[in-house]
Amino acid sequence: MHQCLTVDIDPNTFSNYLDVRMNHLHVEWLLDLDKKIVNGTAQISFKFLKHTNYIDLDVYQLSILNVYLVNGNTLKHEIQVVKEQSLIQGDRLHIVLDRDYNPLENIILKIKYAYDERARAVGFLTKEQTHSKKVPYMFTQCETNNCRSIIPLQDTPSVKFTFTATVISTNPLIKAFMTGEQIASLPLIGQYGLESTFYTYSFQLNIPIPAYLIGIVAGEIEQKHIGANCYVISEPFYLDDYAKELDELPFFIEKMTDYIGPYIWGDYKIVILPQSFPFGGMEHPLLTFASPVIIVGDKSGVGTAVHEIAHSWMGNTVTGNNWSNMWIMEGFCVFLERKTYKYVRPQDYDIIEAINGNFNLISAIQGLTDPDEKSYQTLHPITSWKNPDDSTSSVPYERGYQLLYYLEQLIGEENFKFMLRQYLDHFKFQSIDEDDFYKFLLDWVRSNVKVNTQKIIDDIVAVYKPWVYQQGLPPKTIEFKTPKYDEAVALANKWINQGKPANADDYINYMPNQKMIFMQQILDNYTKLNHQRLKELDDYYKLSGTKSGPKIAFKWYKTVILSKYDPGLEAVHGFLQSLGVRSYVVGTYEVLIPNYPNEADAWFAQDKWSYHPLVANRVEDMLKKKMRGAHITQ
Ligand SMILES: [Zn+2]
Numbered sequence: 266m267h268q269c270l271t272v273d274i275d276p277n278t279f280s281n282y283l284d285v286r287m288n289h290l291h292v293e294w295l296l297d298l299d300k301k302i303v304n305g306t307a308q309i310s311f312k313f314l315k316h317t318n319y320i321d322l323d324v325y326q327l328s329i330l331n332v333y334l335v336n337g338n339t340l341k342h343e344i345q346v347v348k349e350q351s352l353i354q355g356d357r358l359h360i361v362l363d364r365d366y367n368p369l370e371n372i373i374l375k376i377k378y379a380y381d382e383r384a385r386a387v388g389f390l391t392k393e394q395t396h397s398k399k400v401p402y403m404f405t406q407c408e409t410n411n412c413r414s415i416i417p418l419q420d421t422p423s424v425k426f427t428f429t430a431t432v433i434s435t436n437p438l439i440k441a442f443m444t445g446e447q448i449a450s451l452p453l454i455g456q457y458g459l460e461s462t463f464y465t466y467s468f469q470l471n472i473p474i475p476a477y478l479i480g481i482v483a484g485e486i487e488q489k490h491i492g493a494n495c496y497v498i499s500e501p502f503y504l505d506d507y508a509k510e511l512d513e514l515p516f517f518i519e520k521m522t523d524y525i526g527p528y529i530w531g532d533y534k535i536v537i538l539p540q541s542f543p544f545g546g547m548e549h550p551l552l553t554f555a556s557p558v559i560i561v562g563d564k565s566g567v568g569t570a571v572h573e574i575a576h577s578w579m580g581n582t583v584t585g586n587n588w589s590n591m592w593i594m595e596g597f598c599v600f601l602e603r604k605t606y607k608y609v610r611p612q613d614y615d616i617i618e619a620i621n622g623n624f625n626l627i628s629a630i631q632g633l634t635d636p637d638e639k640s641y642q643t644l645h646p647i648t649s650w651k652n653p654d655d656s657t658s659s660v661p662y663e664r665g666y667q668l669l670y671y672l673e674q675l676i677g678e679e680n681f682k683f684m685l686r687q688y689l690d691h692f693k694f695q696s697i698d699e700d701d702f703y704k705f706l707l708d709w710v711r712s713n714v715k716v717n718t719q720k721i722i723d724d725i726v727a728v729y730k731p732w733v734y735q736q737g738l739p740p741k742t743i744e745f746k747t748p749k750y751d752e753a754v755a756l757a758n759k760w761i762n763q764g765k766p767a768n769a770d771d772y773i774n775y776m777p778n779q780k781m782i783f784m785q786q787i788l789d790n791y792t793k794l795n796h797q798r799l800k801e802l803d804d805y806y807k808l809s810g811t812k813s814g815p816k817i818a819f820k821w822y823k824t825v826i827l828s829k830y831d832p833g834l835e836a837v838h839g840f841l842q843s844l845g846v847r848s849y850v851v852g853t854y855e856v857l858i859p860n861y862p863n864e865a866d867a868w869f870a871q872d873k874w875s876y877h878p879l880v881a882n883r884v885e886d887m888l889k890k891k892m893r894g895a896h897i898t899q
Contacts, residue, residue: 273698275587276649277410278421279323279347279357284315285366287419288473291429296483298401298439300381301389307376307416308335310426313366320362320374323413323420325355326383332360335373353652355413355420376417386411388541388877395484395539396502400438402484404538404554406547406879409588409653412476423586423696425473432466434483441483442498444549445470446531470550472530473694475584480549482536493518494528498536503557507537510560510567513609517571520608525578525601526686533577535570541845543877545569548576548598558844561814565777568602568618571609575601578689586696588653592644593697596665601685603666610776613747617778619666620745624785626663630738633658644668644733645699654879667743668732672706675721676714684709699733753779757786761793765801772806777814784820791828799830809836819849826856834861838868847880854884858891865891 274283289310294303311320324344332342341361350356366372382389390402405415413420432441433453440450445468453463488498489508493515497508514533522528535553537560546569547554553573559566579601580594599622606615630642638656640647644664646656673681688705706729710721731740753775759766772783787794787802794802803809808821809832822840825833841853858865869888873881 273586273590273700275421275423277354277588277651277653278419278423279321279345279355280419280421280424281317281319281321282419282421282424284317285311285313285320285372286424287311287426289427289429290416290418291431292416293431293433294481295433295435296403296439296441297435298389298403298483301401301403302379302381303415304379305377305416307378307418308373309376309418310371310373313368313370313372316365316367318362318365320360320372322358322360322417323355323410324358324417325385325411325414326351326380327358327414327417328379328381329358329417330377330379332358332374332376334363335375338363340374348650350650353650354410358417378417380415384411384414385878386414388543390484390539390541394541394875396500397485400436400485402482402486402539404482404484404536404542405480406543406554406877407479408477408547409591409657410477412479416476416479418476420476421587422475422477422584425475425584425694425696427473428468428470428479430468430481432468432481432483434464434466435462437462437464438485439483440464440486441466441481442486442488442534442536442552443468443481444474444479444552446551472550474550474581475696478549478581480547480552480554482538482552482554486536488534491515494532496532496534498534498552500539503537503560507560510562510564511535511570513564513567514570514574517574517605517609521571521574521578521601521605523608524604524682526689528577529582530577533574535573539845540843541875541877541880543845543847543880545846545848546573548573548581550577550581556844556846558815558846558849561777562812563777566814568606571605572598572602575599575605582689582694583692584696586698588648588656589645590698591646591653591657592661592665592668593699593702595661596644596663596669597685599662599666600669613749614776614778616745616747617749617776617782619670619743620747620750621778621781621785622659622663622666623743623745625659626667627738629658629660629663633660639736642736664732664739667739668729670743671728671732671739671741672725675724676710680714683713703729749776749779750782753782754786757783757790760787760798760802761790764798765805769805777817780813780817781820784817784824788820788824788827791824794824794828796828796830796832799824799828800832803830803833809833810839815840815844815846815849819852822853823856826853826860829860834864838864841868842872842875845876845880847877847883850876850880851883851887854887858887862891 287309291308294305333339343359345357345359386405386407388404392398392401395402410420430443448469449467451465453465487501488496489504491508491512495514497511499507530550537557540557542556559569575598579597585593603615603618633641641656648656728740811818822837
């Protein structure tokens with residue numbers, strides 16, 4: 266049997282996962298959403314790999330009440346602060362065992378604990394922040410290393426375990442969904458055989474997953490079947506509209522399966538969260554989370570769902586073993602996502618996606634100039650003593666995608682497909698690093714490619730490691746070409762150079778991502794557009810207050826801010842109030858703060874409450890830095 270003995274360890278966990286490893290987790294949670302407190306028990310099964318007499322776990326601001334063995338014997342434990350990391354990566358929960366344990370022995374620990382508003386994985390919403398305003402709501406975001414703020418465990422993508430959960434809700438209106446298959450939803454029978462108002466929801470996942478894929482959503486939510494094995498979950502008011510917008514999901518899964526092989530996880534459920542969900546989407550197995558910004562009204566935003574479906578294979582089946590190898594999740598996922606567009610979207614949609622991705626990659630690499638951040642330009646960022654969230658950008662997505670695209674060009678499209686299928690089979694349910702894939706790829710080419718084999722191997726050897734480890738742009742430039750790109754750039758250039766062109770209406774029929782190319786060109790040339798020209802553009806395409814989705818809106822609003830085009834400013838504020846996705850909110854404030862410092866302060870003070878802590882904290886830091894900067898220059 267293949268054993269993946271990788272040397273790339275995870276610097277972002279305080280657990281001793283190389284000595285002892287969890288293989289099953291059961292959590293029981295009692296939700297008190299009014300008080301924003303969850304009381305819980307985690308029951309964890311471990312197998313020892315080495316001789317040891319202690320177990321260290323990751324925790325972040327958890328209240329640990331008791332640690333004991335299944336026979337009831339209490340174990341000594343303490344929270345150890347490591348190098349002032351408490352608010353960066355959390356603390357170490359050190360548990361002293363009752364005796365020495367030998368390799369291959371098993372142990373089951375139970376930990377009683379509680380978490381509250383300090384849990385940085387959790388967005389607790391008051392009932393006023395929901396649509397019906399009847400009951401509060403909660404959701405989590407555990408990636409990258411935030412699971413330790415809701416469960417004491419080995420919080421590393423190197424460790425995978427099977428999972429069961431029971432969630433108790435004290436209000437029949439509050440339903441819960443978690444990662445995994447729902448196996449029961451029952452009223453709890455009280456002590457005297459009477460039905461109480463408590464409801465239990467139970468979940469199970471027999472496929473091993475890492476901690477970052479655990480998620481829960483609870484509130485007044487319902488699910489609706491949309492065909493095949495697909496369901497949408499949301500607040501009841503929106504459910505029908507969301508189901509209509511997402512009715513292509515069964516088709517996407519079918520087409521992806523045609524390319525990559527069977528979907529193994531069971532039902533595909535997608536939750537559309539309230540607007541404060543800080544990301545576009547999150548790929549919990551059987552329970553994708555997505556921001557409402559993906560619901561544009563014309564199905565143009567559902568690409569996020571395609572991406573999250575692709576994670577069922579790339580990331581959730583084969584996982585990077587630490588946050589330096591995030592491209593094993595994201596680069597492969599983007600590759601499969603764009604491959605699927607070839608079958609479910611108009612011609613060259615995938616190429617336009619790759620071109621837009623390349624813009625993002627170049628601007629990310631150019632922006633990461635701080636000496637501390639330069640390794641983030643590579644596919645192997647250094648994340649030691651940092652919150653690994655800080656290292657995430659377009660780089661693992663797009664630099665990773667371009668590497669795979671380049672390799673596909675080398676070994677041929679059909680060959681590459683078979684290589685990917687065998688890669689998934691070979692590493693299934695494991696966590697790997699870039700070197701595991703590298704060796705597998707070279708072996709595969711040696712055994713399966715019959716023409717030009719040595720030349721192909723030489724080419725791979727020449728580029729692979731520089732692509733992963735070298736700073737700056739990737740070693741090969743890939744030319745993504747389509748006439749649809751040239752058309753969009755030409756139309757934007759006419760606006761920039763001469764004003765409204767005769768073929769201005771072409772824009773209306775562009776694919777959504779082609780509109781982004783147009784808008785990127787406008788943004789890149791904002792200094793050449795005077796306010797009169799901007800007004801013509803805005804009036805003609807109704808850009809301020811646009812309903813064409815946040816990706817296009819974001820580029821337009823950046824143009825407005827950078828050009829100091831005041832008439833568009835009110836719409837910028839409207840945009841910031843309409844969503845909570847970190848990349849848009851933070852990206853907008855990044856240009857707003859230097860150009861409109863007073864508005865930035867006033868708007869943030871007004872809207873802060875509506876953002877997830879992960880977003881609000883980031884903007885707050887940016888505003889503070891600006892204040893410090895101003896202080897120094899005075
Ligand atoms: Zn992803």
